Amino acid sequence: MTNSAPSFGVRGRLTPNAPLAPLVWFKSGGAAQWLFEPKDTDDLCAFLRDLDPAVPVMALGLGSNLIVRDGGVPGVVVRLGKAFAKVARVDAVTLDCGGGASGILVSSTARDAGIAGLEFLRSIPGTVGGFCRMNGGAYGSEVKDVMVDCDVVLRSGERVTLPVADLGYTYRHSELPEGAIVIGARFRGRPGDPAAIQAEMDRISAAREASQPLRSKTGGSTFKNPDGAKAWELVDRAGCRGLTVGGAQVSEKHTNFLINTGTASSADIEALGEEVRRRVKEQSGVELQWEIQRVGKP
Secondary structure, eight states: OOSSOOSSOOSSEEEEEEEOGGGSTTOOOOEEEEEEEOSSHHHHHHHHHHSOTTSOEEEESSOOSEEEOTTOEEEEEEEOOGGGOOEEEEETTEEEEETTOBHHHHHHHHHHTTEESOGGGGGOOSBHHHHHHHTOEETTEEHHHHEEEEEEEOTTSOEEEEEGGGSOOBTTBOOOOTTOEEEEEEEEOEEOOHHHHHHHHHHHHHHHHHHSOTTSEEOSOOBOOOTTSOHHHHHHHTTOTTOEETTEEEOSSOTTOEEEOSSOOHHHHHHHHHHHHHHHHHHHSOOOOBOSEEESOO
16 A cells, blocks of 8 residues: 555545644654545445555554654554444443444443443543453453443454453453454443432542643553552652653653653653663563553654
């Protein structure tokens, strides 16, 4: 796939050399060779079916847990729009959620339907597709705890439904195939009182506001919590609070968050993360693992 227009037709929007920095929370990084925003599922299936199998494909949600490297992303970045952002009630305790739906929309719809157990999604800055790929979680719950199954368009263009048992979920990890795009999922909660659900959502929101740099250009939690430890405590003990590389800084408010102070390149942000990992390993012997996804060419 070159930068000339593909020979097959699409009904959605296909943009060459599309800047990705405006679409990710860090507001840094290069362009996508191609950005595809499909009109609907059939459009996505046909596009992937006709696309050269050698061309890499990745999905982009809200761009919250992502470093796009400065050299950009080769191949195709798929971004799901409004057609994939719907949430509907299936039964008394189950929601059918589009892959592009936000955690706030899912949790709010659950509240209105009197479905408890999905409040934690309010606190995850991302979309259903990202939650499913990463087994997103917060405040003691994970997606694997509430998912029934998910609809996926494979790299071949085939649409399949995968039950949660087939996804190989572990902490912030799934066995979803490379290049697969999550277009929807069913989440099941339990009967609840809307007022109590709202109170829990408010509690979660207040806790995030108090502890996280929500108004900064950040990527969310940077490192996975090691077994029996909290990443932020290890980072703090290693003396990294406020540490900077170029325009990137370890947050003073929450040390498992990196922030772009305004001028950081993605190289600055990634280099800062690697320096934090080095210092933590030196201080505590623990090798932190990235939770933020890093994609593209340096």
